[in-house]
Amino acid sequence: MLPFRTKHKTSATLKLRHLIVKVGIVELTVDDRTTIYGAMLWMADKLRSDERDKALALRAAKGKQAFAESIDRGHLTRGRCLEPI
Template identity: 50%
Template sequence: MRTWQVERRKRTRHLIELGGLVVKAGIVELSNDDRAIIYGAMLWIAAKLQSHEGEHARSLWAAEGRQAFDAERDKMRMGWRT
């Protein structure tokens, strides 16, 4: 396989994973799959991260994301035991 093909597959996988996060967070359902709302929200996030409050927002959102990932992992582990 050529280098460009490997890189393209890596990029495709990355984009699919990011899209999965949008679905996992419930954004698609909550926005009725309105791409303008989703894009607008992402632009708002980007602006927030670039602002003077960026580091604070980054810390809060990272902590919340880690907590959600941990809760999901724990839920899956419990499901496997039963």
């Protein structure tokens, strides 16, 4: 049996992977890991900048709206993806 932290980390990783696949990043980049990694680095740089608060607010609002729309269309349930990581 895996220790709790290892199980939690695995669970968090799977949730993040599901979100990346769900929004179409894998398909849009033809699963090009360097492109996906580059996009994540760009996002991390933005969150380390003086624009952090604005970037967080904009992305959180967009994510909240997208989750709500996916739930309304029945494409997503309130469950695994919506739990805090």
